[in-house]
Amino acid sequence: MALKVSRRGLVPPFIVMDVMRAANARDAAARTPDERCIHLEVGQPGTKAPAVVRAAAAAALESDRLGYTEALGIPELRARIARHYRERYGVTVPEGRIAITAGSSGAFLIGFLAAFEAGDRVALADPGYPAYRNILTALSLDAVGLPADREHRFQPTPALLERAGNLAGLIVASPANPTGSMLRPAELKALVEWCRARGVRLVSDEIYHGITYGETAATALQFGDDAFVINSFSKYYSMTGWRLGWMVVPPDLARSVEVLAQNLFISPPTLAQRAAIAAFDAAAECDANVASYRTNRDLLLARLPEAGFREFASPDGAFYLYADVGHMTNDSEEFCRRMLAEAGVAATPGTDFDPERGRRFVRFSFAGTTADMEEAARRLKAWRR
Numbered sequence: 562m563a564l565k566v567s568r569r570g571l572v573p574p575f576i577v578m579d580v581m582r583a584a585n586a587r588d589a590a591a592r593t594p595d596e597r598c599i600h601l602e603v604g605q606p607g608t609k610a611p612a613v614v615r616a617a618a619a620a621a622l623e624s625d626r627l628g629y630t631e632a633l634g635i636p637e638l639r640a641r642i643a644r645h646y647r648e649r650y651g652v653t654v655p656e657g658r659i660a661i662t663a664g665s666s667g668a669f670l671i672g673f674l675a676a677f678e679a680g681d682r683v684a685l686a687d688p689g690y691p692a693y694r695n696i697l698t699a700l701s702l703d704a705v706g707l708p709a710d711r712e713h714r715f716q717p718t719p720a721l722l723e724r725a726g727n728l729a730g731l732i733v734a735s736p737a738n739p740t741g742s743m744l745r746p747a748e749l750k751a752l753v754e755w756c757r758a759r760g761v762r763l764v765s766d767e768i769y770h771g772i773t774y775g776e777t778a779a780t781a782l783q784f785g786d787d788a789f790v791i792n793s794f795s796k797y798y799s800m801t802g803w804r805l806g807w808m809v810v811p812p813d814l815a816r817s818v819e820v821l822a823q824n825l826f827i828s829p830p831t832l833a834q835r836a837a838i839a840a841f842d843a844a845a846e847c848d849a850n851v852a853s854y855r856t857n858r859d860l861l862l863a864r865l866p867e868a869g870f871r872e873f874a875s876p877d878g879a880f881y882l883y884a885d886v887g888h889m890t891n892d893s894e895e896f897c898r899r900m901l902a903e904a905g906v907a908a909t910p911g912t913d914f915d916p917e918r919g920r921r922f923v924r925f926s927f928a929g930t931t932a933d934m935e936e937a938a939r940r941l942k943a944w945r946r
């Protein structure tokens with residue numbers, strides 16, 4: 562007899578991981594460096610963790626037993642994050658409301674479980690980070706896509722929310738993945754207030770804070786304490802594989818978050834926590850990475866039009882260009898397969914972020930080296946000639 566398979570486990574694949582596998586296979590078969598592909602598909606820094614973080618990790622390996630920590634993380638790190646909110650945003654957050662998690666991904670799991678019941682409807686912008694939708698689905702929540710438009714920089718608006726029906730939650734990200742676009746402070750405030758007035762729980766993904774090219778990003782904490790604010794050491798601090806993030810928990814959910822964290826994870830990774838305390842002293846190194854992303858962004862914005870890529874979502878932050886390729890294809894997955902096979906450039910099809918309209922978009926990540934950006938622009942120009 563066939564054994565039962567859970568429907569909620571049948572979430573769609575994270576397409577970028579499939580693209581990465583194909584690109585890696587091509588690299589493995591390459592005979593010369595020229596045959597290797599340029600990786601513009603993955604959303605992760607090409608740099609190591611900051612030197613002070615690596616030194617702190619080395620010291621902790623020798624001196625610390627590295628046993629479990631408290632479920633919400635080591636007090637020193639939680640206090641350091643509270644200080645970060647005071648210094649960077651001028652907001653006071655008691656360290657008791659800060660939970661350290663296994664990446665922001667761990668924070669989503671705990672946060673969604675603490676805030677929502679199975680069957681609740683949670684809105685999010687299309688295009689958006691695919692795991693939001695897939696984690697919601699795996700938890701038997703109903704992900705409600707908001708068809709965000711270019712005019713509003715692909716961000717949610719109160720008008721879109723009004724049309725979405727009854728909601729329990731809203732997820733926003735600023736800067737966002739895949740667009741890199743940002744909510745202005747007044748727009749974020751309007752969303753916080755819209756949610757508060759209707760009893761809708763806001764989840765603000767602030768993982769790309771620090772990686773901005775003009776205005777600095779506002780935190781939802783500037784407008785109250787009822788939102789979940791989620792962040793991570795993965796991007797600005799260049800620590801993806803260390804699997805460490807955090808969330809600022811609304812006061813009414815503090816205990817359930819702690820209990821869920823105890824049961825689901827026992828504690829976040831201890832070595833990464835010990836090292837991450839030093840990350841806040843690495844601003845010079847992290848900002849130098851951001852300066853290099855800016856160079857990469859400007860280079861691609863100048864050079865990609867030569868290859869026919871002309872329309873981009875407003876790239877205010879993060880390290881992505883979301884390019885409209887509607888004049889070249891209506892099947893971005895096939896387009897990306899050909900781009901990889903024929904030009905040796907890996908990019909992510911928009912369908913990863915927006916199942917329908919993503920057929921006419923491609924996401925380029927510019928988190929790699931400037932030399933790689935130059936080579937990608939050269940290859941794409943030659944490909945499209």
Ligand SMILES: Cc1ncc(COP(=O)(O)O)c(C=O)c1O
Nearest residue numbers: 604664665666690738793795806
């Ligand atoms: C918008 C956004 N949120 C969350 C994540 C997950 O990051 P992590 O679990 O490494 O903190 C990513 C990763 O690409 C992302 O782009």
